[in-house]
């Protein structure tokens with residue numbers, strides 16, 4: 001599933017209308033119809049839950065599968081085939097429903113007006129609530145305004161008549177869509193605040209009004225939707241927090257715009273699903289293990305990690321690499337740690353780096369790491385590494401002198417942040433892939449900005465950095481972003497807040513390194529690794545019963 005910016009959506013709309021010749025009116029009709037169908041779906045669900053229903057009314061609506069939506073002879077036996085009323089728009093007690101349709105003056109409002117027509121057709125009570133004078137609507141939206149007026153659909157205008165939300169069952173928010181700029185103003189702000197205040201279920205057209213469709217930033221006020229009917233293509237703001245929290249359930253409805261046009265009109269950003277892993281990323285898990293393979297077949301990971309106060313980080317990473325399926329893993333660590341970790345993971349090989357009995361890394365150890373890397377397939381570094389004198393130079397040497405794929409995490413990212421104003425691209429282009437796995441704080445240090453600034457546009461920052469620095473970048477956090485040097489990005493959907501626990505990132509580093517060792521490309525290993533990491537956490541939370549009690553080791557054990 002493609003994820004687009006408002007600008008990309010506008011270009012795709014234009015292409016569909018002007019190059020393919022599909023009329024704008026058709027697109028709006030499809031959009032409004034889809035919104036109406038989702039309103040009816042929600043009504044049916046609310047009925048099942050008993051929300052807003054008196055007890056004698058419960059259990060009397062249509063069940064939504066069309067079976068009880070028959071009309072005429074089809075209800076009787078013996079006359080041949082059934083005759084079924086439009087099943088997506090049928091309800092048994094539609095008259096109980098009073099929906100307020102909040103209508104803005106742009107095309108989002110036009111979608112709401114089309115939806116109003118279809119809801120009236122389905123027998124629901126509908127009242128239009130215009131934010132601006134209806135006369136201010138233009139183009140297709142004005143056509144829909146006139147059709148609604150011809151049909152006698154009741155209408156109120158904010159500022160002219162009082163709007164009492166206590167009288168409605170639910171609200172359709174068609175105030176602002178992808179044409180919205182900045183915080184809602186005037187009547188828009190007032191209607192959004194009152195709609196939220198009412199506590200009635202809200203169905204948003206395309207995006208919740210008050211949400212930045214590109215960044216997921218939530219302005220004050222912003223609709224808190226129960227359902228968002230996203231039209232044609234998923235918008236970036238809906239998959240990024242805090243926007244994702246304002247959107248409720250997101251239903252993407254196709255309206256006649258070919259989805260593949262998205263990648264012709266801007267960067268390709270997709271939701272990371274099993275289907276995308278298989279098709280776009282061509283990850284074939286069935287081929288990872290050959291029946292006649294041996295431990296040499298599946299690659300050897302070298303992990304340079306851990307220091308006295310954070311030895312567990314190295315242990316978690318190295319073990320996760322093995323759990324992800326690499327044939328062998330060597331953990332290079334400061335020599336003083338060796339006696340304490342011997343035997344903790346018997347499957348691991350250990351390589352001691354001279355540390356003057358300090359338990360810490362030092363600049364001179366770069367040579368030892370480079371030598372070890374010569375006979376391994378992947379080098380990963382960062383977890384529990386700590387900072388030490390000359391560390392940025394230490395990392396620069398690894399960057400420049402190993403031809404193995406390199407995974408950089410944690411403190412190694414902080415070393416990278418000190419590389420200079422232009423970032424590590426100043427160190428030259430690496431011959432093998434480089435994967436960076438920052439959390440938002442580390443990303444902020446790499447970019448020279450604050451964590452909230454990073455969070456305000458996660459996809460944008462990640463994609464830009466990956467392209468400019470020629471790296472594959474994994475920006476961790478809810479809805480992890482994987483961005484590639486060629487400008488593509490994937491947004492992960494697996495995992496949960498229980499993963500916010502020390503060591504979870506170390507496990508991810510190990511998984512990605514373990515997958516690289518098995519021959520996956522950087523793009524495949526980063527995406528598949530993030531996806532698996534989240535899935536393992538989901539499974540671990542099920543086993544434990546509560547995500548909050550999850551330890552990083554549980555994620556690894558659930559792989």
Ligand SMILES: NC(=O)C1=CN([C@@H]2O[C@H](COP(=O)(O)OP(=O)(O)OC[C@H]3O[C@@H](n4cnc5c(N)ncnc54)[C@H](O)[C@@H]3O)[C@@H](O)[C@H]2O)[C@@H](O)CC1
Pocket residue numbers: 013014017024027028031104105106107108109110111175176177178179180181182183184185186188205206207231255
């Ligand atoms: N071909 C198309 O362009 C299609 C567009 N569609 C719908 O059209 C929407 C985009 O329509 P528009 O580009 O007309 O834009 P919008 O309908 O999102 O709203 C733009 C209007 O709102 C006003 N506005 C902008 N920011 C505001 C703020 N912060 N406070 C108060 N008023 C503000 C502007 O004056 C502008 O007139 C989509 O989200 C979608 O719902 C669909 O109908 C499908 C086809």
Ligand SMILES: [K+]
Pocket residue numbers: 108173174175176177204205206207208209
């Ligand atoms: K909206």
